[in-house]
Amino acid sequence: MASWPLPFIPLCRKRHIDVTTVFTTHATLLGRYLCAGSIDFYNNLQYFDVDHEAGKHGIHHHYCIERSAAHYADIFATVSHIIAYKSEHLLKRKPDGILPNGLNVVKFQAMHEFHNLHSTSKSEINEFVRGNFYGHYDFDLDDTLYVIVRIHGIHSVADVHGRSIRVQTGTRV
Numbered sequence: 001m002a003s004w005p006l007p008f009i010p011l012c013r014k015r016h017i018d019v020t021t022v023f024t025t026h027a028t029l030l031g032r033y034l035c036a037g038s039i040d041f042y043n044n045l046q047y048f049d050v051d052h053e054a055g056k057h058g059i060h061h062h063y064c065i066e067r068s069a070a071h072y073a074d075i076f077a078t079v080s081h082i083i084a085y086k087s088e089h090l091l092k093r094k095p096d097g098i099l100p101n102g103l104n105v106v107k108f109q110a111m112h113e114f115h116n117l118h119s120t121s122k123s124e125i126n127e128f129v130r131g132n133f134y135g136h137y138d139f140d141l142d143d144t145l146y147v148i149v150r151i152h153g154i155h156s157v158a159d160v161h162g163r164s165i166r167v168q169t170g171t172r173v
Contacts, residue, residue, distance in 0.1 A: 006023070006065050006066060006069040007065055007069070008021075009021045009023060009068070009069040009072045009073050010065075010068045010069060010071075010072040012072075013072045020074050020075075020133065020137050020139070021072070021073045021074050021075070022073060022074065022075040022076075022077065023069050023070055023073035023075070023076050023077070024076075024077045024078065024079065024099055025066075025070070025076075025077075025078055025079075025083065025087060025091075026078070026079050026083065027083060027086075028066065028083070028086055028087055028090045028091060029059055029062055029063060029066055030050060030053060030054050030057070030059065030063050030066075030090050031086045031090055033053075033054075033057040033059060034048065034053060034090075045085070045086065045089045045090075046089050048089070048090070050063070050067075050089075050090055050092070051063075066091065067091045067092065067093075070087065070091040070092075070093045071091075071092070071093055075096050075097070075132075076093055076095050076096050077095050077096055077097045077098065077099045078095045078098055078099070079098065079099055080098060081098060083095075084098055125146060126141045129141065129144070
């Protein structure tokens, strides 16, 4: 099943919402179904009729949401070269980049260690965003909310300006 935030990306485009979206996938839903079958997946990847295969596995509507999210996202990324290769054939979009897969997280003996890691990690994410988006998109990192969701192994990331949250809630995020 696709992650619940995925429809957010094409809806933003359709409704002309001023937000920059980033979709990072760790796997494709159709790829999971095809790999589970008894087929020579990698040697036949470019020959699959993706709409037919998604329908055959009963996931066509989820596949269409995932594919449209990949196409409508401002930035589409994966976590490895093999997922990039799969995405190019199954989602019909070549990823804009390959991002590191996760943080090196260890068990914490004290809560302050976790807070320190959070602060360091947020700084690293901000530096990544600054290095990749400044000059193309103007926004305030202190006014940006990163939404990172993991459901059933499918990851999606959307950055949302805190200003829009503040307008709805009246508070600073």
